[in-house]
Amino acid sequence: MNIRCETLPDYIVIAEVNTLAFGQENEAKLVQEIRHSDRYIPELSLVAEVENVVVGHILFSYIDLVGEETLQVIGLAPLAVHPQFQKQGIGSALIKAGLEIADAKREAIVIVLGHPHFYTRFGFQPSVIYEIKSSFPVPEDVFMVKPLQNYQKKYKGKVIYPAAFDGV
Numbered sequence: 001m002n003i004r005c006e007t008l009p010d011y012i013v014i015a016e017v018n019t020l021a022f023g024q025e026n027e028a029k030l031v032q033e034i035r036h037s038d039r040y041i042p043e044l045s046l047v048a049e050v051e052n053v054v055v056g057h058i059l060f061s062y063i064d065l066v067g068e069e070t071l072q073v074i075g076l077a078p079l080a081v082h083p084q085f086q087k088q089g090i091g092s093a094l095i096k097a098g099l100e101i102a103d104a105k106r107e108a109i110v111i112v113l114g115h116p117h118f119y120t121r122f123g124f125q126p127s128v129i130y131e132i133k134s135s136f137p138v139p140e141d142v143f144m145v146k147p148l149q150n151y152q153k154k155y156k157g158k159v160i161y162p163a164a165f166d167g168v
């Protein structure tokens with residue numbers, strides 16, 4: 001398996017992988033919308049290839065954390081692995097690769113809404129521990145954050161997702 005940044009020729013297969021993994025087109029559309037917005041971080045849209053075929057994709061993009069000031073933080077979404085390639089470590093490898101890049105970029109914190117059983121193994125913890133709240137009702141254990149090396153205490157408040165996320 002090889003992990004690398006997405007390039008333009010990957011866009012169609014990335015949409016296919018997202019649609020197959022989620023069983024709907026909403027996440028594929030989300031990826032496209034973010035790509036065309038100022039929230040897009042080119043080096044943090046990653047694909048996983050097996051024998052030169054893209055079978056997984058992860059997107060990290062900027063979202064707002066609104067407290068005393070509004071800070072840009074990183075949101076992890078969506079993550080998709082082709083159904084025939086799940087449970088082989090590909091999703092985990094994409095998360096680890098993305099977290100390393102975010103850390104190297106001196107980003108402070110990564111936010112995810114997902115399964116605690118899966119994400120806690122990468123160091124994600126319930127956001128309430130860091131006084132970070134969701135802007136919509138969600139169980140505490142599924143709204144998680146991973147502080148990176150550049151984390152500082154000022155990173156607290158309410159997470160506001162761009163309108164592109166309204167469709168998922």
Ligand SMILES: CC(C)(COP(=O)(O)OP(=O)(O)OC[C@H]1O[C@@H](n2cnc3c(N)ncnc32)[C@H](O)[C@@H]1OP(=O)(O)O)[C@@H](O)C(=O)NCCC(=O)NCCS
Nearest residue numbers: 021022079080081086087088089090091092114115117118
């Ligand atoms: C979730 C997903 C990205 C994981 O990718 P993967 O390559 O299968 O993951 P890995 O092989 O690295 O890790 C397997 C782990 O995935 C987790 N997992 C996979 N699907 C899951 C699901 N539907 N619910 C909860 N956990 C799930 C399990 O915790 C499993 O852990 P285990 O090792 O204890 O069995 C993949 O299953 C997928 O694309 N699912 C559909 C889309 C989706 O739900 N995306 C995540 C949104 S938060």
